[in-house]
Amino acid sequence: MKKIASNLKVLRESKGLSQESLASALVITRPRLGAYEEGRNEPPIEILVRLSDYFHISIDALLRADLRKTDLDALMKVGKNRVLFPVLIDKENNDLIEVVTARASAGYLNGYADPEYIEKLPMMNLPFKVTGKHRTFPIQGDSMPPLKTGSFVVGKYMESLDEIKNGNTYILITKDEGIVYKRVYRGNNLSTIDLHSDNKNYQPYKVKAKDVLEIWEFVCCLHTSDKKDEEISLDSVMHMLKSMKVEIEGIRKS
Numbered sequence: 001m002k003k004i005a006s007n008l009k010v011l012r013e014s015k016g017l018s019q020e021s022l023a024s025a026l027v028i029t030r031p032r033l034g035a036y037e038e039g040r041n042e043p044p045i046e047i048l049v050r051l052s053d054y055f056h057i058s059i060d061a062l063l064r065a066d067l068r069k070t071d072l073d074a075l076m077k078v079g080k081n082r083v084l085f086p087v088l089i090d091k092e093n094n095d096l097i098e099v100v101t102a103r104a105s106a107g108y109l110n111g112y113a114d115p116e117y118i119e120k121l122p123m124m125n126l127p128f129k130v131t132g133k134h135r136t137f138p139i140q141g142d143s144m145p146p147l148k149t150g151s152f153v154v155g156k157y158m159e160s161l162d163e164i165k166n167g168n169t170y171i172l173i174t175k176d177e178g179i180v181y182k183r184v185y186r187g188n189n190l191s192t193i194d195l196h197s198d199n200k201n202y203q204p205y206k207v208k209a210k211d212v213l214e215i216w217e218f219v220c221c222l223h224t225s226d227k228k229d230e231e232i233s234l235d236s237v238m239h240m241l242k243s244m245k246v247e248i249e250g251i252r253k254s
Contacts, residue, residue: 005039010067064115096123102138133157143197155216173214
């Protein structure tokens with residue numbers, strides 16, 4: 001819980017509050033709040049709940065995120081509280097996009113909600129302005145030509161399946177299949193969605209709406225169709241992105 005000290009100070013200062021006024025709102029003493037901010041004591045669960053309610057931010061974000069590195073106004077609201085889904089920016093105020101590499105994709109199903117997993121992903125920014133939360137995912141297989149294994153798609157986070165436009169392409173994170181990139185259709189039966197491949201050798205199939213953990217609307221692709229499978233590597237993808245004037249930050253981060 002070592003991040004709670006700095007996070008508490010960041011949140012307080014973001015609201016222009018003094019320690020005295022925040023302590024009063026939390027029904028604790030100012031010295032006690034000071035001890036939390038300085039890391040001399042850790043707040044118990046009842047104080048974490050009060051902080052979560054007061055700032056409308058999840059307890060998970062309070063404990064595990066580094067809010068100094070996030071845009072607090074960009075944290076997405078789910079119900080009463082916000083979840084840890086920050087839009088990251090660089091020193092020039094450009095939006096940064098996480099890159100889920102092929103290696104990292106194997107653990108995405110377990111790590112997509114884990115701030116520490118997301119924090120370790122390499123970052124990039126695109127040579128055009130984006131708004132909203134974006135992330136880059138790897139393509140596996142040949143079901144969506146001309147993309148193939150080694151290519152990447154950039155997606156914009158969608159808060160609800162209700163935002164799906166029939167026939168458009170999306171990256172979906174599902175309980176059973178992990179990351180899939182498909183053309184999506186929703187019919188009258190809102191409990192399922194139909195996933196179609198552009199390669200007609202693959203049959204359409206249905207997934208249960210409740211099994212969709214995340215959905216990202218297709219924005220653009222970065223493909224390596226001119227390379228043989230054995231030539232595709234992280235270095236070759238880096239070269240491709242750089243040739244497109246896509247700036248990479250920490251791509252070699254382990």
